[in-house]
Amino acid sequence: MIRKEINKISEVGKALISVEGNPGVALNHVVELLEADTNQSLSFAKAINITEDSTRFQVFNGTAGLSTKTKIRMHELPLTAGYSPKMLGRCFDGIGQVADGGPEVIFEKQVSTRLDTLNPTVREVPKQALWTGIPMIDVFNTLVKSQKIPIFAGPTEPYNRLLSQIAQGASADVIIFAGIGLKFDEYEYFKEQLSASGNIDKTIMFTHLAGDSQIKGLMLPDVALSVAREFADDGKDVLVLLTDMTNWSNILRNVANYQDMIPSLQGYPGSLYSELAKRYEVAADIEGKGSITIIGATTLESLEDPVPDNTGYITEGQFFLENGKLKLARSLSRLKQGVNGKTRNDHRAIMTAMASLLADAEKAYEASEVGAANDAFSQKLLRYRADFIEHIEEPFGEPIELEPALDKCWDILKKHFEPTETGLSKQLIEQYWN
Amino acid sequence: MNSEKMKRKGTLIAIQDSLVKARFFDDVIMGETAEIAVDGKSLSAEVLQIQPDPKNADAGIVEMQVFEDLTGALIGDEVVFTGKPLSVLLGPGLLTSVWDGLQNPLYKLSEEDPYLKPGMKAPALDETALWVFTPSVKVGDTVSGGDAIGAVPEGKLNHKILVPFDFGKCKVESIIEKSSVNITQTVAVVSDEQGKQHELKLVFRQPVKSPIPFKARAIPTETISTGVRVIDLLAPVGYGGTVGNPGPFGAGKTVLQHCLCKYALADIIIMAACGERAGEAVEVFKEFAELKDPSSGESLMNRMCIFGNTSSMPVAAREASVFIALTVGEYYRYQGYNVVLLADSTSRWAQALRERSGRQGDIPGPEAFPMDIPDQIKGMYQRAGADRGTGGSLTFIGTVSPAGGNFQEPVTQATMDSTGGFWGLSQDRADAKKYPAIDPLVYTNSVYDSFISWEHRQDMVDILHEANDIDQTISTIGLKKVPVEKYIQYQKGLTVDFCVMQQNAFHDVDACTRPERLKVINQGVQNLLNSSMEFDRDAMNDEELKSMIKTKFDELRQWWRDWNSNAVTDEEISTLPEKIEKFVAQEEYAL
Incomplete structure (x- = not known):
């Protein structure tokens, strides 16, 4: 097929x-953009704004080196992503091209x-829990297949280490790692961890390193999620790890800025919510087929x-990582009610009781900082708080199954409180206190 | 009517995201809809603006927002103007339906493809379902817009078949006998004053931005039992009222909406899932179908219809979805029913307007929202109201998702200005897992009557305030400095908060409290508040005494929580005031 070509670029920007x-x-x-003399392929680009007077494109590989003489060859198709089960174990870039130096993949x-x-x-x-072996998640904020949930963390928190720990323990058929604006050592870390855990064969990596072309980073989630969808439509339970969506949003902001769009808050385009939602909403449990679960990292x-x-309004809860601990106070799994009523009969009650006591303990802690937590109960709460942070909010380490984790919770309550102070029902106290 | 030649057409000259411009030569009507032929599909659009064409004095340029994804659109693609504004199909079969934001039935579309692709369309209402039509007028009668010509049973409702609202005075020329018909069949023919004949069916289209009129608008007087204690006691809403429900994410807006869907006493609940998570709408139409309507005992879905323009669906259709839902609500109000419309979330609706005005290059107002956003929000809430003439009402409860949880932002502010009730969810209460997280101290405004007397309502608010003040004192100077009397007040306030204001939305019994039970609870609270507790001050020092008081109140609260979940029979329910009386008198500690 002969493709139409355009010979004159009138404007080249960022x-x-x-x-x-x-x-x-x-x-x-x-x-496709081609070197004028040699016809060598330089990059692909996407038409984003068309008028009868001009057409504007986003260039996937960046615009450096392009000239007004660069040739444009039309493909007359929107961007597609190649799909094949042979992609497992391999690494691709933001538009689905092989990026690990290995042989080309023949797509189905x-x-x-x-x-x-x-x-x-x-x-x-x-309705199906996705157990992680992390008590803070399994007991207090149970993860559910098809959930979309971010990890909110400061830029220096070990959020990628946490994603990797979840990925290794989670029982998914396929893991799709989508990294945007990654530092090289993060990329290497994931690869090593996955290889060491033997999960590399069920993993596909899509990576965009910091400094790579912005448009490739912008496209990456769409390509990764489209491939994830194919696996889910094939009946697989897919876990997608998106890290870090703040990097992605910043690219979105840059590109909106290049297009002179009117910014809403902090320079982000007014469409930030819709753009994030479009990606996160791909998470689903599809009738008669597989599922897609998305865990994102959002640095803040x-x-x-x-x-x-905006992410918080889109996702089904969030995990808070602070000082290396998964914090109970602001973490929430919105879907947990669908699964935690079918586990042990004390699961929900102990979750509520411990959370409520921890909130009181936080107040006591604040009071103690000004020397006001001088009563006996406040002292109890402070000891409970320290214990809770050390033993329950710690996400790293050996995985613990749900029931031992619940028992551990009872142990902590017993250590610090009288039964009536817990707010737990008489029936549960009788069953578990001794 | 419209032959191929008669069609008014245009061609695309600019395309970006969901906004297009087209050149036209005839005439274009502001607000009318158009169909754009893109890549073999027909996409719906709405006219936003009409301008002169600088290149061609004979032509004009029309700016439109397109309700579907435009991938594949080309300069020169054909636009056909319909002459009709965006409208909704009204008639029997609305209830139990699940649509997208433009009234395409989602179950029907899923038969074609599991994914929603641009250009997919299906009739809004089932065209094959049969309805037993009983005429209520006869040949020769005079009718006009809004009059009933007959009725069909729709579930437990009597669904009146109305003359379209834009009709003037008409004479009935013919009408069918009582029989089963579908919505495509003609049931009557009327002639207008110019002698022109019109066929009437069970359904008609109503423009969504022209409100259906009231017969006799009235101030809401009757309070809705929502089943949520903090609302029904402190921040009630009347039939026909308006409520803004803002809250940061994670504060429990969704759970509260679901509670209202399940337990609010109303004939019809309409849910406009506007720009929110798809999963939440799915939970409603898949799970609630199994639950029972509190007033009829039938499936909850029988009293519901859902517009699901979820967050990943085209943004342009988001604005439409709220207006479509409002129009359906007004239609049932006109029929004399009590309708509750839940719009989740009005912030997403406002953001859709923001995205559009940004693309149109309008000068932005605060936080880049359109300058007139407060007026648009007010206009939307004004469509709710009670109608003395029909006996129906439309209650509008809109959630607001303020950026950063900051209630000072434009949409929350405009909403506070527009609504009669305000349920502000607090992050602090949500963090402490005190649900529902409506802060009884700050954000419970309401112009509607509570189920308890004003004085008793005030007593509850006062004790909560007092406890909060003492709590602040404890945090700053420590418990030791707080006198025993104050400490008792503090414990009383905590008890009212813990046992009355907080409620477990996932517990069968606790999730819903009806007015009779509220009255018993109120009696209990009165007993707790209106008697002083005496302690033997010599038996122990103040610190030991406070510790003992705390233990006693802990026990009371545990007992009361158990009562909340377990007391079901009248006899069990009636135990509460008496227990509290004994508790205060310290006759019985082993509660």
Whole structure:
């Protein structure tokens, strides 16, 4: 097939180029940029803004080195991603090209990266727990297959180590790692951890390193999630790890800025919520098929920043990582009610009781800082708080199954409180206290 | 009517995201809808603005928002203007339906493809279902817009078949006998004053931005039993009222909405899942179908319909979804029913307007929202109300998702200004897992009547305030400095908060408290508050005494919580005031 070519680029900016006139490119369709003399392929680009006078493209590999003479070859298709089960164990870039130096992958098919919305009627109501062996998650904020949940963490927290720990313990058929703006050592760390745990054969990595072309980073979640969808449609339970979505949002902000879009908060485009939602909503338990669970990492300075704030409204809860601990106070799994009523009969009650006591303990702790926690009960609460942080909020270490974890909770309560101080029902006290 | 030649057409000249411009030569009507032919599919759009064409004096340029993904659109693609504004199909079969934001039935679409693809459409209401129509007018009668010409049973409701609201005076030329018909069949023919004949069916289309009128608008007077104690006691809402329900994420807006869906006493609940998580809407239409309606005992879905424009669906359709839901609510209010509309979330609706105005290049207001956003929000809430003329009402409860949980942002502020009730969810209470996290001290405003007297309501608010003040004192100067009397007040306040304000939404009994039970609880609270507790001050020092008081109150609270979950029979329920009386008199400690 002979593809139409355009010979004149009128404008080259950061990540964007424009041509004059209307060459007949459709919205979101892909073109290939070629070196004028040699016809060597330089990059792909996507049409994002078309008028009868000009057409604007996002350039996947960045615009450095492009000239007004660079040739544009039209592909007359939107961006697709290659799919094949042979992708397992391999590493790709943000537009699905092999990036590990290994042999080319022969794809079974090309899939759309448009991320069409799944019809809500074919979603299952999520009911299957995804156990992690981390008590803070399993007991207090149980993860559920098809859930979308971020880890909120300061930039220096070990969030990638936590993602890796969850990935190793989680019982998913396929793990898709999608890294945007990664530092090289993070990338190597994941690879090593996954190889060491023997999970590399069920993992596909899509990686974009800090400094790589911005548009490739921007496209990466769409490509990774489209591939994840194919596996889920094939009946697999897929776990997608998106890290770090703040990097991704910052690229989105940059590109919106290049396009002169009116910013809403902190320079982010008004569409930030919708753009994040479009990706996170891919998480689903699909009727008669598999599931996609998404755990994202969102680095933040403040919870009120637009990225974590919008993310919180989109996702089904969040995990808070602070000083290397998974904090109970602000963590929440919105789907836990669907699974934690079918476990041991003390599960929900102990979760509520311990959380409530911890909230009181936090107040006592604040009071103690000004020397006001001088009564006996406040002292009890302070000791409880220290114990809780050390033994329950610690996410790293040997995995613990749910029932031993619940027993551990009872031990902590017994150590510090009288039965009536716990707010637990008489029946449970009788069953578990002694 | 419209032959191919008569169609008004245009061609695309600019495309970006969901916004397009087209050149036209005839005439275009502001607000009308259009169909754009893209890649063999037909996509719906709405006219936003009409401008002159600088390149061609004979032509004009129309700016439109497109309700579906435009991938594949080309300059020169054909636009056909429909002449009709965005409208909703009204008639029997609305209840139990689950649509997208433009009233496409989702179950029907899923037969075609599990994914929602651009251009997919299906009739809004089932065209094959048969309804038993009973006429209520006869040939020769005069009817006009909004009058009933007959009725069909829809579940337990009597669904009146109305003359479309934009009709003037008409004469009934013919009408069918009582029989089973579907929505495509003609049931009557009427002629207007110009003698033009119109066929009437069980259904008609109503423009969503033209409110259906009231017969006789009235101030809401009757309070809705929502089953949620803190609402029904401190921040009630009347039939026909408006409530804004803001809260940061994780504060429990969704759980509260689901509680209202399940337990609020109303004939019809409409849910506009506007730009929120798909999973939450799914939970409603898949799980609630198994639950029972508190007033009829039938499946909850029989009193519901759902518009699901979830967060990953096209943004342009988000604005439409709220107006479509409002219009359906007004339609049932006109039929004389009490309708509760839950819009989750109005912030996403406002953000859709923000995205659009940003793309149109409008000068932005605060936080880049359109300058007129407060007026648009007020206009939306104004469509709720009670109708003395029909006996129906439309209650509008809108959740607000303030950026950063900050209630000072434009949408929350405009909402506070527009609504009669305000349920502000507090992050602190949510963090302490005190649910529902409506802060009884700060954010319980309401112009509607409570189920208990004003004085008793005030007593509860006062003790909560007092306890909160003492709590602050304890945190700053320590418990030792607090006198025993104050400490008792503190414990009383904690008890009211813990046992009355907090409620377990996932417990069968505790999740829903009806007015009769509220009255018993109120009696218990009165008994607790209105008598002083005397202790033998010589038996122990103050610290030991406080410690003992705490133990006693802990026991009371545990007993009361058990009562909340376990007291079901009248006899069990009636034990509460007496227990508290004995507790205060210290006659019985082993509660």
